[in-house]
Amino acid sequence: MKRVWHDGKLVKGRISLSPFDRGLTLGDGLFETIAVMDSVALWRFEHVERMRAAAGLIGIAFPEELLDIAIDAVTFGLKGSHVLRLTLTRGEAARGLSENGSRPTLVATIVPFDAALRFKPLTLATALTRRNSYSVSSSIKSLSYIVSAAREARILGAEDALMLNTAGRVACSSIGNVFVETEDALLTPVLSEAVLPGIMRAEVIKLARLAGIKVREGKIPVAILRDAKAIYVSNSIRFLRPVARLDEKLYRRTKLFALLSRGLLNAETEQLLLG
Amino acid sequence: MKRVWHDGKLVKGRISLSPFDRGLTLGDGLFETIAVMDSVALWRFEHVERMRAAAGLIGIAFPEELLDIAIDAVTFGLKGSHVLRLTLTRGEAARGLSENGSRPTLVATIVPFDAALRFKPLTLATALTRRNSYSVSSSIKSLSYIVSAAREARILGAEDALMLNTAGRVACSSIGNVFVETEDALLTPVLSEAVLPGIMRAEVIKLARLAGIKVREGKIPVAILRDAKAIYVSNSIRFLRPVARLDEKLYRRTKLFALLSRGLLNAETEQLLLG
Numbered sequence: 001m002k003r004v005w006h007d008g009k010l011v012k013g014r015i016s017l018s019p020f021d022r023g024l025t026l027g028d029g030l031f032e033t034i035a036v037m038d039s040v041a042l043w044r045f046e047h048v049e050r051m052r053a054a055a056g057l058i059g060i061a062f063p064e065e066l067l068d069i070a071i072d073a074v075t076f077g078l079k080g081s082h083v084l085r086l087t088l089t090r091g092e093a094a095r096g097l098s099e100n101g102s103r104p105t106l107v108a109t110i111v112p113f114d115a116a117l118r119f120k121p122l123t124l125a126t127a128l129t130r131r132n133s134y135s136v137s138s139s140i141k142s143l144s145y146i147v148s149a150a151r152e153a154r155i156l157g158a159e160d161a162l163m164l165n166t167a168g169r170v171a172c173s174s175i176g177n178v179f180v181e182t183e184d185a186l187l188t189p190v191l192s193e194a195v196l197p198g199i200m201r202a203e204v205i206k207l208a209r210l211a212g213i214k215v216r217e218g219k220i221p222v223a224i225l226r227d228a229k230a231i232y233v234s235n236s237i238r239f240l241r242p243v244a245r246l247d248e249k250l251y252r253r254t255k256l257f258a259l260l261s262r263g264l265l266n267a268e269t270e271q272l273l274l275g
Numbered sequence: 276m277k278r279v280w281h282d283g284k285l286v287k288g289r290i291s292l293s294p295f296d297r298g299l300t301l302g303d304g305l306f307e308t309i310a311v312m313d314s315v316a317l318w319r320f321e322h323v324e325r326m327r328a329a330a331g332l333i334g335i336a337f338p339e340e341l342l343d344i345a346i347d348a349v350t351f352g353l354k355g356s357h358v359l360r361l362t363l364t365r366g367e368a369a370r371g372l373s374e375n376g377s378r379p380t381l382v383a384t385i386v387p388f389d390a391a392l393r394f395k396p397l398t399l400a401t402a403l404t405r406r407n408s409y410s411v412s413s414s415i416k417s418l419s420y421i422v423s424a425a426r427e428a429r430i431l432g433a434e435d436a437l438m439l440n441t442a443g444r445v446a447c448s449s450i451g452n453v454f455v456e457t458e459d460a461l462l463t464p465v466l467s468e469a470v471l472p473g474i475m476r477a478e479v480i481k482l483a484r485l486a487g488i489k490v491r492e493g494k495i496p497v498a499i500l501r502d503a504k505a506i507y508v509s510n511s512i513r514f515l516r517p518v519a520r521l522d523e524k525l526y527r528r529t530k531l532f533a534l535l536s537r538g539l540l541n542a543e544t545e546q547l548l549l550g
Contacts, residue, residue, distance in 0.1 A: 014291040017290055017299070019289070022422075024362065134404060135404050135405065136423045142302075166408065
């Protein structure tokens with residue numbers, strides 16, 4: 001089932017938007033992408049809190065109640081697996097970059113998603129496009145999204161891009177956080193490395209630590225990838241994907257992947273019980 | 276007069292947009308901002324060509340004829356000074372970052388602009404947010420615009436932000452190209468320094484060279500600004516603005532500013548005769 005919510009109600013087809021909405025004119029806004037199982041938005045609280053924090057960072061008034069209403073409206077009575085997308089823009093404003101006189105715009109959409117696609121192996125190519133280490137937009141789910149890295153990857157015959165930050169160290173993929181499994185630990189770039197505070201990233205870290213695995217958040221030089229046992233990409237929709245190939249190098253699945261994917265499915269069950 | 280054109284016709288108020296339009300969901304698109312005097316779009320050819328080149332770079336089909344129709348429709352019969360904004364998005368697409376099955380969306384708006392605001396002195400503050408030296412979006416007029424730098428400047432009590440690139444050298448302001456006047460030359464960051472190929476930037480370079488001034492495009496360390504005679508910000512709407520203050524340092528107007536502004540007004544007259 002496909003549903004669209006805008007401006008207080010479910011709408012059919014297109015939405016009616018100001019041509020001066022800063023989301024459209026300047027990519028000035030935020031989004032969240034949330035997995036929905038039956039009518040439960042998984043990790044709903046965490047997604048809403050992340051969006052609230054990001055809105056605070058860029059000075060968009062956070063329409064908390066409206067957000068709740070929108071999520072309830074698009075998920076009501078759903079069966080099966082869906083993806084919920086929340087788009088929050090700064091709203092209409094006068095020409096130019098100043099932010100006067102705007103009321104945020106909220107759009108929520110829901111589309112079906114095949115849950116069998118979770119945990120699927122992934123191919124990556126290292127992109128020339130890098131995450132900006134000197135921009136707040138690297139640490140929020142900004143509408144000003146770097147789509148050019150994903151494009152580079154497809155041109156190189158991979159499904160997604162491995163992105164470095166402007167310092168040349170491992171940052172993330174264009175759609176998820178990156179984990180690197182070494183002989184004795186699980187590494188992931190620390191948040192100050194121009195990466196998003198992923199909801200699934202936090203879950204993976206928690207699960208791995210509970211299982212007694214050493215998790216290190218730090219600065220990760222590219223050279224570490226060559227000798228890694230495995231690489232993973234996490235996000236809220238696909239949960240955790242093992243990297244099958246990065247550029248020319250192939251990687252195998254490991255026991256840790258089996259352990260982490262079982263853990264994430266258990267965490268999902270907890271979310272369903274909460275919801 | 277305010278006018279909006281979308282999807283083949285002039286519309287009143289809001290536009291009807293797909294909630295899955297990548298311009299809205301991912302800032303995946305381009306824009307141009309063009310000064311319009313009476314019904315003439317100034318440097319129309321140059322703006323259209325820049326958008327065509329940028330569309331080629333990010334793989335958006337360029338709707339040339341539609342663009343002409345839109346510009347003609349919003350400028351027809353206008354009197355006085357206006358700003359024309361062209362927004363071109365990749366259009367509607369399936370969820371995710373892939374680009375399948377989209378037809379570009381074009382929106383044109385026109386709003387009045389007070390031509391007396393041109394050439395007005397400007398205050399700048401150096402922003403912590405930097406232009407990404409490793410992203411194509413730094414050299415195209417992408418919808419993924421860095422609005423956080425402009426926000427920083429306002430918080431610091433300045434009208435606009437001086438942006439460095441990720442290498443820490445002078446790039447541009449958040450809305451224009453930067454020129455630095457020294458004792459014997461006019462300097463501006465070379466295009467590879469993560470700056471936009473500004474239409475007005477090209478005009479200023481041409482005019483200065485015609486007047487026998489040495490113009491150097493290169494890499495500009497921040498330290499040069501301290502000893503500069505003057506700093507300017509150029510863009511298509513405000514033409515050329517002398518910087519009155521950058522952070523704590525004040526700058527005076529120079530003879531070169533008078534010469535360049537006269538030259539730009541002459542160039543505008545030529546454009547009006549062409550139009």
